[in-house]
Amino acid sequence: MPHAAEPLRVTPLAAELRKSSLLGAEITLPTGVKCIDLSALSESDKEILRAGLFDNGVVVIRNQQGLDPNVMPTLGKLFDPTAWDIHSGGEKMVTDAKNILSANRGARVPRAQQVSVIGKGKFRGHEGIEELDLKHVSHTEFHETPLSKEEIEQGFTRPYRWHMDAPLYERLPGFVTSLHALQVPKQPDQKIRFANNEALNIPAGATAFYSGARAFNVLTDAEKEFALNTNVRYAPRAYEWILDCKATDDALTIAKVGREKKLEELPEWSWDKVHTFPMVWKNPHNGQPHLQVLGSCVYELHTTNPSTGEVTVMSDLQQVRNTVHKLLKQVYKPENIYFHRWQEGDVVLFHNRGVVHSITGELSAPSGEEDHEKRLLWQCTMASGTEPMGYRI
């Protein structure tokens, strides 16, 4: 197929959307290409897309109605040739009630098993699936002190849980997640309150992102040095382990120790499948350091003294969470967070090893018209065959 005259372009989003987040760009496909498809891109287009994603963290391609879901796994392989051809959540959707990843009642697209269907509301016959009853998780189910009914009625919401798409056990996190919006809720903007009591207007159901590069840059020199020398051990079967735990208001970690499952209560597991990753990961394109920690699932911190090589293990869980929270909360400011305002047809790609993201939105607010709350998204994130690259260790 001849390549179109105008190549693929990457345009950073407007400054008022990017703020200090370091995130966000729009991709314009080559002339004549309506829906993204790697076979329609030249080698140079692919390189521009790859660089655009790793430099901007989150990129959006508008008006992708009619996208073939099988394109989403091929996109994943552009950014990670070692990606396995399975969703990082496993070959099948998590439906086990013992795992909080089953809370959204999602399904898989039958013709593309690497692609999950997520969202909110009932759908019949989507992709041949007889019935879907999708649930948009609410922070009220996961936060230690959720917003009051009155605050929710006033339009307030919270991030649900800041995370990378990764089971943190057995299968390695993918480099890239792709999302495609088939239907988006039509609700008024909502609000998030930050530590200084500042309330920020955000789109209802926005996906929120912060850059691990920004999270690293805002640390003090001493904190950077600590982070560069530290590995994070995640809990065995981390999401089952925190099943009964509740998050801090900012959703960066767990508020209190004591509700974790005992290790012997977890489904069968072994230490060789438990993940220990550096705190700071190296961007595979531009070499920048990214602070990549999933604060809700941390278990231990292993810090190496660079002079002696001696390793200190922090295993007191409250201390581990406090230490991680102190680092992560510095990026949690309105100017550092990009909130994606979903439009139908959007394809959003994000650098899963370079950004941290969260669901937001109280889509169950009583609108009286259920259709206004409905949402349908496809999501593809594939397990990688490559360990995250530590910036120093």
Ligand SMILES: [Fe+2]
């Ligand atoms: Fe996610």
